[in-house]
Amino acid sequence: xxxxxxxxxxxxxxxxxxxxxxxxxxxxxxxxxxxxxxxxxxxxxxxxxxxxxxxxxxxxxxxxxxxxxxxxxxxxxxxxxxxxxxxxxxxxxxxxxxxxxxxxxxxxxxxxxxxxxxxxxxx
Numbered sequence: 478x479x480x481x482x483x484x485x486x487x488x489x490x491x492x493x494x495x496x497x498x499x500x501x502x503x504x505x506x507x508x509x510x511x512x513x514x515x516x517x518x519x520x521x522x523x524x525x526x527x528x529x530x531x532x533x534x535x536x537x538x539x540x541x542x543x544x545x546x547x548x549x550x551x552x553x554x555x556x557x558x559x560x561x562x563x564x565x566x567x568x569x570x571x572x573x574x575x576x577x578x579x580x581x582x583x584x585x586x587x588x589x590x591x592x593x594x595x596x597x598x599x600x
Contacts, residue, residue, distance in 0.1 A: 497531065501539050503583060504531070506548060506568060506576040513552055515563035516540050540566065548572030 508514060508522060519536045533539070543549050549566045557563040568576070 497533075500583075501533060501536075502543060503576070503579045505533075505536065505539055505543060506572055506579070509549060509566060509568040510573060510576055513555075513565045513567045515555075515557055515565050517563065518557070543572070546571075546575075548575050 504523060505519065508519065514522070516536055519540075520533050524532045540549065544551075544566070548569055548571055550569050552565045552567050554562050555565050
C-alpha cells in the first residue's frame with residue numbers, strides 16, 4: 478500500500494488517534510493519582526482539563542486493563558455528585574510507581590521531539 482492510500486498517513490488525525498491511544502493509560506493513572514474517581518466521570522474530566530482537546534469515549538476497556546495490571550483497585554461504592562451510587566477506583570502503590578516511570582518516558586520522548594522540531598544542534 479502506498480502512503481497516499483493509507484488514510485492515517487494523509488492527515489494529522491491518524492497521529493492524533495495514535496497519541497490518544499498511547500497516552501490514555503498515563504492520563505487515567507495521573508487523574509487517579511490526584512483522587513478517587515468513578516469511570517463515568519473520566520471523559521468529562523479529561524475533556525474539561527484539556528480544554529476540549531482530549532476525550533475518551535469509552536474508558537472501560539482501559540480501566541479494566543489497568544486494574545488487571547494491579548495499578549488501580551476498587552474502593553467502596555459511594556454516592557457520586559449526580560446522587561447515584563457509583564463504584565469508585567483508586568490508584569495502588571504499584572500504579573504510582575508505574576505512573577512515575579511513564580511520566581519520565583513521556584518527558585524524555587517529547588523533549589527529544591521538541592529538540593528536533595526546534596532545530597536543535599545535531600551532535
